Amino acid sequence: MAEAQLCGLQDEFTCSVCLDTLTDPVTIPCGHNFCLKCLTDYWDQTQEYSCPQCRHTFTTRPELSRNTLLNEVIKKLKKTTLSPPPSQNYAGLGDVECDFCTGKKFRAVKSCLTCMASYCQTHLQLHYEGDALKHHKLVDPDRNLKEKLCEKHQKSLEMFCKTDETCICTICGMTEHNSHKKVELKMEREEKQKQLGATLSDIKRGLEEREKTLKEMRRAMEEMK
Template sequence: MTSGKEKLKVFQDEFMCAVCLDLLKDPVAIQCGHSYCKICITDCWDQEDQKRVYSCPQCRQTFSPRPALARNTMLAEVVEKLKKTRLSADCDAGAGDVQCDVCTGRKYKAVKSCLVCLESYCQTHFERHEEFHSHKPHKVTEATGRLQEMICQKHEKLLEVFCRTDKKCICMLCTIIEHKNHDIVPVADQRTEKQVFKINHQVNTKLEPKNLDQI
């Protein structure tokens, strides 16, 4: 039987941004119908400014000129209510849980990790983090114990682009130095392409006859 927490997880997945993989923040809907955090889609399109052709990170539909972004007020209200009902209130960190890096003494379970500060936070400390950085929001993700794997070991920057030439995730400084003139795409683009390839492979596999005797 599905628990209330599992049902909430399925429900909140419908309101996740496909770029940062977190609940939508300041959501905007683009012409194809997909929604993103305003800061996420803005960052994606900033990287496409030179081509003057802008695409949806999910369906790849293109737009030109660059579309204006308007806040989806109704969606923002739904997401805000969802945040308030999330079963992510502070609780003691158990075995296998990511601990809050700010808590002293009694450690609470982390609910978010900041990819800029390289720290994980319980609900209380995450809210303080968001308030402190409200002038310039940091990139955050669901609590993870693998923060170091998401950071470039050479430049200590977020691995936010994928080098198709060398088939590895790299940071923006890497694109200027070691990977100059390589085939570079945003990590979100590479992730979406892999998902599409996987789906197509699964569909084609199901359509293939098991053997000639069954035809």
């Protein structure tokens, strides 16, 4: 009975960074658990200390100490039959890699414009299951996410300043662009697409008229011959 219960809780004892059973588990202030090495390596590669699972950000790097009780429970879990993680494709040439896989990375299936990160099928599940992430904007895998970040504030570019004709983030909109005329980036994109469509139509019309004129000139030349 106890082993069956542990098997049912297997996902609770899986590190969301390496997707394997927790090794030397540590618990951070937001309540999520990770392998000590996975979390240490993850934080060593960034200047912002956030939870890899819920994205909660900490002002200072939390001290990590092993969760002894959880470690004992995991030892019992390892004695049961563990199911392997779901089958996925590793990222190949031209694929967008998952930002949260360690070691050999899986192919990303979605990119999040709110988190500004790309996710494989496994790491993406939190965006479907977590209440805090359900409303994030997911798009097809995008390898150029950094180009969509404000260089000054490292926030996503969500607005367009019509005064300066440039894309800005919300912080820019409240500071140096505060008195400028601004619209949502999506609205500006739709307007530009309409303008481009109208321009292309005018060009097409002009080409058709020139082609018609050229045919008439050729016909007149033939008659003259």
